[in-house]
Amino acid sequence: MRAxxxxxxxFAVAVASALFAGNNQGTVTLFWxxxxxxLSLNLVLLLLALGFxxxxxxxxxxxxxxxxxxxxxxxxxxxxxxxxxxxxxxxxAEWMAGRFLRSRKxxxxxxAQEAALTQAGEVLPHAHVLRAxxxxxxxxxxxxxxxxxxxxxxxxxxxxxAPAYGSSHDLVLREGIxxxxxxxxxxxHDARSALEWLAALPQGAARRTLALRTRLxxxxxxxxxxxxxxxxxxxxxxxxxxxxxxxxxxxxxxxxLIDGAHDPIQLQQVWQTLEPTERAMPELAIHAAQRxxxxxxxxxxxxxxxxxxxxxxxxxxxxLSDTLALKLVGTLEASLHGMDDPWLARMEAAAQAxxxxxxxxxxxxxxxxxxxxxxxxxxxxxxxxxxxxDASLRRRAWRHLAALAERxxxxxxxxxxxxxxxxxx
Numbered sequence: 001m002r003a004x005x006x007x008x009x010x011f012a013v014a015v016a017s018a019l020f021a022g023n024n025q026g027t028v029t030l031f032w033x034x035x036x037x038x039l040s041l042n043l044v045l046l047l048l049a050l051g052f053x054x055x056x057x058x059x060x061x062x063x064x065x066x067x068x069x070x071x072x073x074x075x076x077x078x079x080x081x082x083x084x085x086x087x088x089x090x091x092x093a094e095w096m097a098g099r100f101l102r103s104r105k106x107x108x109x110x111x112a113q114e115a116a117l118t119q120a121g122e123v124l125p126h127a128h129v130l131r132a133x134x135x136x137x138x139x140x141x142x143x144x145x146x147x148x149x150x151x152x153x154x155x156x157x158x159x160x161x162a163p164a165y166g167s168s169h170d171l172v173l174r175e176g177i178x179x180x181x182x183x184x185x186x187x188x189h190d191a192r193s194a195l196e197w198l199a200a201l202p203q204g205a206a207r208r209t210l211a212l213r214t215r216l217x218x219x220x221x222x223x224x225x226x227x228x229x230x231x232x233x234x235x236x237x238x239x240x241x242x243x244x245x246x247x248x249x250x251x252x253x254x255x256x257l258i259d260g261a262h263d264p265i266q267l268q269q270v271w272q273t274l275e276p277t278e279r280a281m282p283e284l285a286i287h288a289a290q291r292x293x294x295x296x297x298x299x300x301x302x303x304x305x306x307x308x309x310x311x312x313x314x315x316x317x318x319x320l321s322d323t324l325a326l327k328l329v330g331t332l333e334a335s336l337h338g339m340d341d342p343w344l345a346r347m348e349a350a351a352q353a354x355x356x357x358x359x360x361x362x363x364x365x366x367x368x369x370x371x372x373x374x375x376x377x378x379x380x381x382x383x384x385x386x387x388x389x390d391a392s393l394r395r396r397a398w399r400h401l402a403a404l405a406e407r408x409x410x411x412x413x414x415x416x417x418x419x420x421x422x423x424x425x
Contacts, residue, residue, distance in 0.1 A: 077122045084113035091137045104141035107134045132161035143184045175205045191221035209240045229253040264297035285309045290331045302335040336370045358384040395421050
């Protein structure tokens with residue numbers, strides 16, 4: 001469409017020119033005594049156009065001739081600039097390929113090219129960014145080559161060229177350098193330095209996923225379990241892990257916190273720092289209750305921590321793993337002394353509702369034994385003593401039956417029960 005319009009315009013100009021030139025009867029007379037020169041107006045206009053074009057071409061040619069030295073200098077600077085960027089790209093490619101010596105040489109070459117450009121008077125607007133990146137690549141290569149002295153030198157130079165109060169691009173570059181420095185400290189197993197680098201980050205950068213991952217590793221290396229747990233929670237909220245992996249990580253760190261408690265008061269403080277969703281995890285609740293019982297904590301507190309997990313034991317087999325079910329039964333059994341009536345009623349109701357659940361029968365029998373309900377304890381423990389899947393539970397069940405037989409004065413039954421307890425494997 002555009003070409004058709006241009007063609008129509010060209011035809012219009014041609015027609016107008018033909019009409020003007022064909023009917024133009026004007027003349028131009030030049031007097032140069034004693035001469036007189038008559039020229040048609042069309043010829044004069046043509047000569048003026050040709051003269052203007054000739055003068056314009058001469059001036060452009062003269063300008064081009066005078067600009068040749070400047071163009072030659074610009075070409076040389078352009079070649080140096082291209083060589084500088086090529087060296088930086090080569091350094092990056094060699095680093096990615098694991099050829100660290102060649103990569104560092106290429107990065108140093110890029111720095112040399114940039115210095116030559118500066119000395120020649122050509123100041124690039126992104127020169128400081130290029131210098132920072134070149135020093136960062138050289139530092140990466142030095143870290144890979146275990147040349148810590150060179151790494152520190154290049155790291156400091158990179159930070160100098162990425163000011164903390166520059167533009168937004170400078171701030172992003174500086175944050176990247178600090179994150180890399182934290183990763184290098186982790187690789188050197190220096191968790192304290194890694195945490196210091198992370199603490200120097202702005203608040204927004206410190207909450208990015210990469211920074212949080214680095215902080216998680218650093219706090220775990222430094223055995224700062226509480227900080228590691230908080231970081232893992234943030235990562236889980238940012239969906240840095242799959243739900244299952246995030247839950248497993250949080251559960252493992254919370255377990256470490258629980259294991260690190262050395263008295264009941266400290267353990268209760270740790271328990272209060274956990275979030276409600278974490279306290280509802282069966283693994284954590286059972287482990288914390290078992291730990292509190294081991295440390296000699298209040299039995300009522302142990303049962304209170306196990307109360308949210310208790311309904312899971314009444315679910316069909318497989319809801320709780322065998323290991324967790326065994327730990328839950330063992331922890332409840334250890335905390336039965338001083339048991340209140342609601343818990344006894346709760347256990348008896350569960351045992352009556354699900355007679356096929358031998359764990360519930362065993363717990364109800366032990367609870368009755370603690371409350372000196374000898375007959376009911378005998379009635380509950382006798383059937384399940386043969387059916388309990390765990391050898392330790394079977395052994396304890398037979399021991400309780402032996403104690404009940406001795407209390408009745410039935411020596412033969414007590415002897416048989418002790419024998420079964422000894423053979424329970």
